Amino acid sequence: MGALTYDTLTVTAATQLQNELRDEIIIQARDFPVNTIAGADISFNKFSPTIYAGIILLRFPELIPIGYSLVKKEVRFPYVPGYLAFREVPALMTAWENLPQKPDLLVVDGHGIAHPRRMGIAAHFGVVAKTPVVGCAKKVLCGRYEEIPPEQGSNTPLIFKNDVVGAVLRTKYAVRPVFVSPGYRMDVPGSVEIITQCVGRYRIPEPTRLAHNIVNKFRLGEVPEGYTEV
């Protein structure tokens, strides 16, 4: 079975694929319980074609780690703003397939529909894997928003071309906000609600933060590839 890859695509072909996959996106209120949640992230050395992908599974709402899946892979598709999925989704998909137990909801580091063509990495992954996903990015990609109060939990809609595509959420008092947007089988309010419940002691919500930590340790050779029960 051939693993998913976008390495032979041109940016033009990638744009076309995004426009096709967009018709499969499902944005709706959450209609399932969340007892487990996962965080997905990528790590790599600058200028290297090797990328390290990881997904960490947590119990929800306790946010206690259950286990994690780590995989190393080569990529040729370059990083181009708006096309992040073509670089990271293949590796993340392998890590996903290696998970012995799938989470009720996945949080991906990046945007969902808060994207120029409404197909950010979180939406892309959700459509391909057919699983609930929410995107949580550290920086805006597109859209406008009003200044938000410094209070923890305050949030304002992220608007792109007159559509509410996500929300800007202050996870900590007076700290830079994060950008939340639904990816698949979630809507904006539901995404903000869940991400808010995922905030621990840091600016970055636990799923994504812990995924970043473990995949970084993996890249540095501090933890082995494969699935590890925690």
Next chain:
DNA sequence: GCGACAG
């Protein structure tokens, strides 16, 4: 034409 631009 000019500015913006996830990871």
Next chain:
DNA sequence: ATCTTGTCGC
């Protein structure tokens, strides 16, 4: 994304 150096604050 990654790496470095340095400062501020609990």
